[in-house]
Amino acid sequence: MSLNALTAKLNNSIEQHREEYLSISKDIFQHPETGNNEYYASGRLIALLRQHQFQVTSDVAGHETAFYAVKESAKPGPTIAYLAEYDALIDIGHACGHNIIGVTSVAAAIALAEVIDETGGRVVVLGTPAEEGGLRGKGGPNGNVKARFVGHGFLDEVDVALMVHPAGKTRLSGPSLANNHLYFHFYGKPSHAGSAPHKGVNALDALVLLYNGISVLRQQLPDGVRVHGIITNGGQAPNVIPEYASAHYYIRADTREEVVALEPRFRAIAEGVALATGTRVEIEHQVGPRDFRINHTLNGLLLEEFSAAGEIVDQSVKQGKGSTDAGDISHAVPTAHPYIKIGPDDLIGHTVAFREAADSEQGYQALITGAQVLARSGLRLLTDGELLQKTKDEFAGTHTATQAA
Numbered sequence: 564m565s566l567n568a569l570t571a572k573l574n575n576s577i578e579q580h581r582e583e584y585l586s587i588s589k590d591i592f593q594h595p596e597t598g599n600n601e602y603y604a605s606g607r608l609i610a611l612l613r614q615h616q617f618q619v620t621s622d623v624a625g626h627e628t629a630f631y632a633v634k635e636s637a638k639p640g641p642t643i644a645y646l647a648e649y650d651a652l653i654d655i656g657h658a659c660g661h662n663i664i665g666v667t668s669v670a671a672a673i674a675l676a677e678v679i680d681e682t683g684g685r686v687v688v689l690g691t692p693a694e695e696g697g698l699r700g701k702g703g704p705n706g707n708v709k710a711r712f713v714g715h716g717f718l719d720e721v722d723v724a725l726m727v728h729p730a731g732k733t734r735l736s737g738p739s740l741a742n743n744h745l746y747f748h749f750y751g752k753p754s755h756a757g758s759a760p761h762k763g764v765n766a767l768d769a770l771v772l773l774y775n776g777i778s779v780l781r782q783q784l785p786d787g788v789r790v791h792g793i794i795t796n797g798g799q800a801p802n803v804i805p806e807y808a809s810a811h812y813y814i815r816a817d818t819r820e821e822v823v824a825l826e827p828r829f830r831a832i833a834e835g836v837a838l839a840t841g842t843r844v845e846i847e848h849q850v851g852p853r854d855f856r857i858n859h860t861l862n863g864l865l866l867e868e869f870s871a872a873g874e875i876v877d878q879s880v881k882q883g884k885g886s887t888d889a890g891d892i893s894h895a896v897p898t899a900h901p902y903i904k905i906g907p908d909d910l911i912g913h914t915v916a917f918r919e920a921a922d923s924e925q926g927y928q929a930l931i932t933g934a935q936v937l938a939r940s941g942l943r944l945l946t947d948g949e950l951l952q953k954t955k956d957e958f959a960g961t962h963t964a965t966q967a968a
Contacts, residue, residue, distance in 0.1 A: 566946060569678045573938040576674040577931060584670045584934070585927045587611060592662040592922050595651030598693030601628040604649035604662075605690055608669050612688060615673045621690075624711040630690035631717055634676040640684025641951055643941040644718070644896075645672045646709070646726035646889060648694045658918035659695065660729030660905060663930045668726055670930070671937035675945075682945040689717060689724075694888055707852050707888035718895040723861070723944050723954060726889065727933040729921060730902035731910030732877040733869055735862040739855040739900075740789065740815040742886035743822045746847035747773060747833050751840070753806040763804030764841045767797050770808040772836035777812070780828060788825065789815040815886055819853050852886045855900060856893040860954040864943060865901045868936045874903065885912070897958040899940070905929045 564572075577584075591604045605628040609619050617632040649665035651657045669688055676686045691708045712718060749770050754763030774794070781790060792812030798805030814829065816822045830846055837844040869876050889900045906920030920926050944951050 595656035628692040632688040636679035638683030641722040644687040660921040670934035674938040709888040710891040729905040741819040742851035744849040766808040767805040769840040776832040852888040853890040855890040861899040
């Protein structure tokens with residue numbers, strides 16, 4: 564069967580199941596679940612994959628809502644993996660469009676699996692929960708699920724990993740920031756705030772000094788570093804000297820090494836204010852996502868496929884960078900994490916406007932287009948040995964250079 568015939572088969576598969584895919588995406592949107600609580604969403608995606616003869620293992624990599632799905636062909640060949648995300652944000656629901664991401668990846672995988680008896684190879688779906696966070700208390704040094712998929716060996720036999728993220732503009736994979744977390748816990752001594760304040764030790768005072776100290780430190784930080792946090796506990800009642808107060812901070816930079824190098828400065832502030840206020844401080848460290856390693860060969864492939872699908876790809880330099888645990892995958896195998904337009908150009912993630920776009924006609928059309936682009940990209944990687952080798956060679960060269968540095 565020719566490449567054109569195989570491509571047509573992919574497109575037909577996605578169109579044939581269009582209404583089912585959109586229905587599942589809308590259903591997941593209407594049942595938002597935060598990180599590690601996505602029982603409903605993961606259940607819908609697992610059922611869909613099993614319906615299409617994928618072998619699915621749930622509760623993997625130490626997470627009940629994570630899954631690994633695979634469909635094999637009888638012929639040897641590469642393994643293409645699709646990354647599925649499906650968690651929502653606290654309070655604001657699917658304001659990052661993960662109801663679209665998960666179904667897009669699954670739809671692409673199902674379509675590609677329908678041609679692997681011709682092409683050879685395997686199709687894999689990694690069901691990765693908690694991209695937005697929610698991992699505290701889960702144990703282990705890594706604060707993201709995708710890193711644990713890497714650590715548990717699920718990427719060992721994967722040649723390329725693909726996904727697409729909703730956005731205000733269609734873009735190729737770009738840089739993202741490494742991101743570690745620090746949790747600060749201050750302990751003081753309670754007392755009556757009116758009649759005996761002098762007998763208490765105010766943990767909130769220490770936390771306020773920490774907050775202000777970190778704010779002052781920002782002027783001395785290198786360009787591109789982002790530090791932001793919230794007070795997670797500031798006491799229970801105004802007439803009681805707070806005996807406990809806590810905060811959660813993100814430290815972001817271009818590489819994990821930069822983040823790690825910065826952490827002692829934040830710890831020093833916490834220890835200093837504890838000494839000044841007579842409190843005791845405990846500091847928890849959690850490793851977050853790594854920076855994203857761009858593969859320009861994959862970007863070239865995605866540019867061709869987006870353009871063929873009628874998408875206008877914005878190739879200007881993107882202002883502002885976030886973090887994604889797909890970065891951990893990109894350090895393990897060649898990875899594409901492009902973006903597809905679901906709303907106005909100025910659409911910003913983690914907002915009500917983005918949530919509305921994730922449940923819009925344009926958003927659901929992007930799901931179908933994204934699935935077609937991912938499936939066709941996977942097909943070309945399965946059938947074009949030179950393209951696949953170039954992708955892997957670029958990754959190996961970049962990875963070796965980075966490791967040496």
